Amino acid sequence: MEKYEVIGTLGEGSFGRVYKAKQISDGTFVALKVISKRGRSAKELKGFRRECEIQRDLHHPNIIQMLDSFETENEIVVITEFAHKVLTTVLGKEGYLPEERVQPIVWDLVSALYYLHSNRVLHRDLKPQNILLDLKNRAKLCDFGFARNMSTGTHVLTSIKGTPLYMAPELIDEQPYDYNADLWSLGCIIYELLLGTPPFCTASILHLIRLIRHEQIQWPTFLSENCTSF
Known part of the structure; x- marks a missing residue:
């Protein structure tokens, strides 16, 4: 997370929150989707990881590009390009x-x-x-x-x-x-x-x-x- 500066919240759902953030290295805006692992079943977590796997392989100008993802002890974090x-x-x-x-x-x-x-x-x-x-x-x-x-x-x-x-x-x-x-x-x-x-x-x-x-x-x-x- 030290690569990004969080600017504000874009949305919130049952899965977690989406934040607008800035990539510190070049100032590019990105979206951070933060999914809490707490209270999630193994099946739900497997579904979130499958979503990451599917989106990582998609490269098309009319599909939001996934840039990175990582996990901490309590969260799954997905970084994508930002749309306004x-x-x-x-x-x-x-x-x-x-x-x-x-x-x-x-x-x-x-x-x-x-x-x-x-x-x-x-x-x-x-x-x-x-x-x-x-x-x-x-x-x-x-x-x-x-x-x-x-x-x-x-x-x-x-x-x-x-x-x-x-x-x-x-x-x-x-x-x-x-x-x-x-x-x-x-x-x-x-x-x-x-x-x-x-x-x-x-x-x-x-x-x-x-x-x-x-x-x-x-x-x-x-x-x-x-x-x-x-």
């Missing part, structure tokens, strides 16, 4: 975005997913909170806590992971699933970027499941033909 904005913050301020601003974000996410899936990695938790924007407004995927490697010869997975609002019907129904589950989540994100709300939105989890299973998505007429076709 979270997509949810942008949506919170602006409500929704015009097509010309959504398009480059979607290109970036399609590129990131193509890279992941080509390397047999499923993200499994695509949502606006896991999409960051850098100073050039490039979208970058982060948080590989639910990511999973599919070994050669494995075509489907069955364990449920992810966030219900963006979850594909096959996951809801506990059916086998593959890369298409990530593409469904991407479609939900695109809808939310354009309209300001996810395609299936309700406070009731049972109602949400019914909507995802049975409801057809309605695209408004003000969107271009190219957009709704895509």
